[in-house]
Amino acid sequence: MSDTIASPSTRRLAREQGVDIDALARKLGRTTISAEDISGSARPAASAGDTSYWDVDHSQYGPVTKEPMSRFAQVASKNLAAAQALIPAVTHHERADVSAIEALRKSWKAEAQARGVKLTALAFHVAALSRALRAFPRFNASLTPDGEDLVLKDYVHIGIAVDTPHGLMVPVIRDADRKGLWQIGAEIADLAGRAQARKVRQDEMGGASMTITNLGGIGGTAFTPIVNPPEVAILGITRTETVTHWDGDTPRPVPMVPLDLSYDHRVINGADAARFMTHYAGLIADPRNMLV
């Protein structure tokens, strides 16, 4: 007699739908399986269920070594898998003219040295994003887990994804909309440095309005970042490239930064995303817009 309790009709349903009732019970950590469990499990079981074919003895193909996934990495992988599986995400691609930003950075070089602050392009993005979030409050929001309420935030904190030897960390710049570029630049440098040493405090992470993940210093032309819940969007940045811009008949080289906004479609519609990114690109192209 099977240790899994299921009525005869439930067992028949499971067989018809190709669900292994004992495996399902183990997966759900239950002894009793009902018909609802079967109908509910049918689709995930088809897409995410059977991973037995992943279990390959790789050494049969050549030499291998094994290293354990750190606890940190295991937690991250669970969260990422859940975010990818549960959020209907769309990625919107945009690019922004960074001529003005580059010019500003150049002209402020002396002052930067004097202040001891490295004014990176990322600092401009943090500043621009925090202003954009004030202009588009639905992007600065979280959906409750039951999907019944949208929580709108009257603060702007920007998460910065930092690549470290021990994994991805996301320290947060608090109240970025009320901070100037110099301060933002200094905080980025401080947090990123401490993240490398794994010295970011727990209270310096979490609670972000939106996260920026910046691959600009490494390369790439576009990517599709995974939304970091409970945030509803994430902004990806890749390497600036010089593109040909046409002023009438005259070609002009313009440095443009590729921008990729992945967003939770339950909260944000495509048109909103396009408006948001147009606005954002405008702030980057002409930073004076951040003042008005």
Added chain:
Amino acid sequence: MTDTTDLLVIGAGPGGYACAFRAADLGLSVTLVDARDRLGGVCLNEGCIPSKALLHAAEIIREAQHMADWGITFGKPKLDLDALRAKKDEIVGHLTGGLTGLAGRRKVTTLQGKATLTGPNSAEIEGTQIRFDKAVIAVGSAPVQLPGWPEDDRIWDSTSALELRDVPKTLAIVGGGIIGLEMATVYCALGAEVTVVELADQIAPGADPQAVAILRDAQEAEGITIHTGTQVTEVTTTKATVTLTCTGAFEGQIKAKAVIQSVGRRANGDKVGAEAAGLSVSDRGVIEADATGATDVPSIFAIGDVTGNPMLAHRATHQGHIAAEVIAGHRAALETTLIPSVAYTSPELAWVGLTEAQAKAEGRNVKATSFPWAASGRNLASGGRDGLTKLVYDPATNRLLGASIVGRNAGELLAEVTLAIEMGARLDDIGLTIHAHPTLSETIAFAAERALGTLTDL
């Protein structure tokens, strides 16, 4: 001439006709063949149904006798064996005729004759070739004939015993399983002096010993002599008697006017030309089939007694439905291991699921709870005698795992516990389900409540 059919079902017993009818309902063209001139197989023609008719007659005789205690006395019953036989045959005829009607309504082609497979997709029936896409072997089983026994008209098997040729003054029954005990019940009531010889240490081997003891006491009280742990070593015949020489718990000779052999049934797998189709048949006549009825040959399925133990009609019926569904392209399989057993003796003995002995053999920790029928109002008020309802359960979860019931209508009562086990019920579920009062079914709830400590009827 060659006929063709989607599905050929060989054997029209409860497995075969259920399979054929289900397949026809699912849209297949079906041919159902049986060597008998009537549908229904052993069960309807010479097994379950005629034996129940005779057991009903036996019960009426016994009940009439017992009414003397109640101040109601009948005369000694007058037996008209021809009329009783005719009544039994009438019931069988009614049911088998009904099956013919059901087959016709479904446009199932029925053929009479012995079918022999000639290949994985062909068979021969009395000289006619038939080609099939799929075949289901449902040829059942036959009573085991013990080796070394003489040929003699007074040595019967269950089939000839149910023909009711006469009521011998003395009758020996070799084999105290369900069939032997039912025959003892019938012939004892009809007036024979019955002796049962069983090789195992208890009658109804495999059933719960506590329940079996109640049945044994009742049968002995009716005048049946029972020798367990006893082997028949020699059978000799004279003009007057058949003599059984016994060793074991009973040493000596039993002289009887007739003997019934009921030492089990043997699968008929070696009687259908299975080898020609590429199938292997065990030396016990069994054709192996999986939970869908599939055999080693993709075009051929097997169901019922021919696939081995337990050889019971209700198992065959379920297997038949499943094979039909699988052949029609559906996903199905026999999911359950719960196959109820019922001896239609007086009193009836019925069991399903795990017994304590089986659980012990499997190393599984179980507990048992029971309710004696001496405390059942409905049982006593209906003239019922001793009886027992016993439930086997998992002490960690209170989940019901098995049941044994001995007493009047035990076979009917068993359905509740079988469903309860299928549904994964706990003793609490049974105790909290309101059972009508006064009924015999209450004994099931009482047994559950006894284990839970909530019983107020004991």
